[in-house]
Amino acid sequence: MEPVRVAVVGTGNIARLHAEALGRLGDEVRLVGAVDVDGARLSAFxxxxxxxxxxxxxxxxxxxxxxxxxxxxxxxxxxHELALACLxxxxxxxxxxxxxLNLAELEELVAAERRYGAALATVFQHRFGTGALRLRAMLDAGVLGRPLVAVCHTTWLRTQDYFDVEWRGRWDTEGGGPTMGHGIHQMDLLCAILGDWTEVSALARQQARRSETEDLSMAHVSFANGAVASVVNSLLSTREESYLRFDFERxxxxxxxxxxxxxxxxxxTPAPEYTDEVLAAWRAGAAGVRSSHQAQFAEVVRSLRAGTPPPVSSVEARRTMRLVAGVYASAFTRRPVGPADLTEASPFHRRMQGDGPRWS
Ligand SMILES: NC(=O)c1ccc[n+]([C@@H]2O[C@H](COP(=O)([O-])OP(=O)(O)OC[C@H]3O[C@@H](n4cnc5c(N)ncnc54)[C@H](O)[C@@H]3O)[C@@H](O)[C@H]2O)c1
Structure with a gap:
């Protein structure tokens, strides 16, 4: 089979990781071209x-x-503009x-996918490690029982100089602070495991950094399956960690x-009465693959060859983006928010900060 012809737009920090991961996929893909508005970066890349x-x-x-x-x-x-041109x-x-940057732009891309017959996928690489795949498979098989409580903490550190890069910490270029830019990875994995969310109550603060956006958000999220999650998105945490915890019945x-x-x-940690069954399923599950761009790219290529929507599909990414919008909407209106509150009529559909942030 011919290699998939891939191009890269933007040849900065993360693009290098993309090029290296594509290189490790060998004959499956060929990097045929690159674009950057910065000629020196483009040449170096x-x-x-x-x-x-x-x-x-x-x-x-x-x-x-x-x-x-x-x-x-x-x-x-x-x-948005670049993806639309590609589609x-x-x-x-x-x-x-x-x-x-917001839900309205994402909806336009979903419409463009249908109209032009091309697909949009988003990089959420933490769905693709074998640990996450194994957990999802065990949940689907009923080995773990019902999910009851979850914790989703992105407690990272970004000092003030991080915001010196002109596009960071601004609503119109980054779309938000740690909720949108950092915790989104963990919230996406939370949604990949727990499914549709139904309500979020949140606060957002400018606790310590000088930026337009929040540097901290905290939320309680309810899911359609009855589970409830506690979410923290922080850029203020000296001992950094990404932590997810799922308490199932078993x-x-x-x-x-x-x-x-x-x-x-x-x-x-199995419940005593289910130890053998749970550990047997855990040990028999998928193993050996780290969460990484390469792990996701391999699945994207496989899907393109099979003619199926490459992961993470726009439908899946939309659920996570709605949760991000829900956190901001709840924080800035100071009331619980559900997906139905985030339709086109909502200012939080068009901009993550809605009509303007109102800090708690
Ligand atoms: N998945 C992850 O774990 C992860 C980690 C870091 C960054 N990211 C994401 O990657 C993206 C890029 O982040 P980065 O840190 O690499 O940024 P960066 O600033 O290092 O690089 C961006 C590059 O894009 C170029 N560029 C800007 N506008 C352009 C345009 N219109 N056309 C062509 N080139 C253009 C710039 O000249 C620059 O070279 C962001 O969306 C960021 O959130 C993801």
Whole structure:
């Protein structure tokens, strides 16, 4: 089979990780071209990763290279426009998180997928480690019983100099603070395991950093299956950690890591009466793959070859983005919010900060 023709737009920090992960997929993919508005970065990237075609703008790349898949690795404020151009040209898109600045932009991309027959996927790499796949399979098989309580903590540290990069900490370029930019990874995995959420009550604060956005949010989230989760998104935490905990009827499952996990970062504590059954299923489950861009890219390529929507699909990403919007809407209106409150009529549909943040 011919390799999938991939192009990269935006050749900054995360693009390097994309190029290296694509390289490890071998003959499955070929990196055919790259775009950046910064010529020096573009040249350095193309020289380093042996990319044959370099373009100063996306239109030229789409016309000349006709990639099957475009990885969008630019700051969030440009994702919508670039993804729309790719979909219009019939190229599939894998966009870095967050997929857009708001729900309205995401809905436009969902409509464009249908109209132009190309697919939009979002990078949420933590769904693809074997620990998460094993947990999901055990839950589906009924081994763990009902999910009851969950904890979802993104307690990271970003000092003031992090916000010196011009697109960070601003609503119109990053779309939000740690809720949108950092905790979104953990909240996406929470939703991948627990499914549809029904209500969120939240607060958001500017606790210590100078930025337009929050540097802290906290939320209680209810799910359709009856589970309730406590969520913290912080950039103020000197001992950094990404922590998810799921208390099921028959076991507690915990994940502790920072920016990526392996099998050893998971811990399961079975209820005494279910120990044998739960541990047998845990040991027999999928193993050996770390959460990583490469793990997701392998699934994206597999899906493109099979003609199925590449993961994480826009439908799945929309649920996570709605949760992000729900956190802001609840924090800034100071009342509980459900998905039905986030339709086109809501200011939080068009902008994550709604009509303007009202800090608690
Ligand atoms: N999945 C993850 O774990 C993860 C980690 C870090 C960053 N990210 C995401 O990756 C994206 C990029 O972050 P970064 O840290 O690499 O940013 P960066 O600033 O290092 O790089 C962005 C690059 O895009 C270029 N660019 C900007 N606008 C452009 C346009 N319109 N057309 C072409 N090129 C353009 C810039 O010149 C720059 O080279 C963000 O959405 C960020 O949230 C994801």
């Amino acid at each position: 193309c020289d380093r990763y042996d990319v044959p075609a370099r373009h100063p703008d996306l239109a030229g790349l789409l016309e000349k290279e006709q990639p099957e898949l475009v990885h969008i690795c630019t700051p969030p404020g440009s994702h 219009r040209a019939g190229s599939n898109v894998l966009v870095e998180k967050p997929p857009t 076991a507690t499952v915990e994940l502790t890591h920072l920016y990526g996990y392996g099998d050893d970062d998971w811990r399961i």
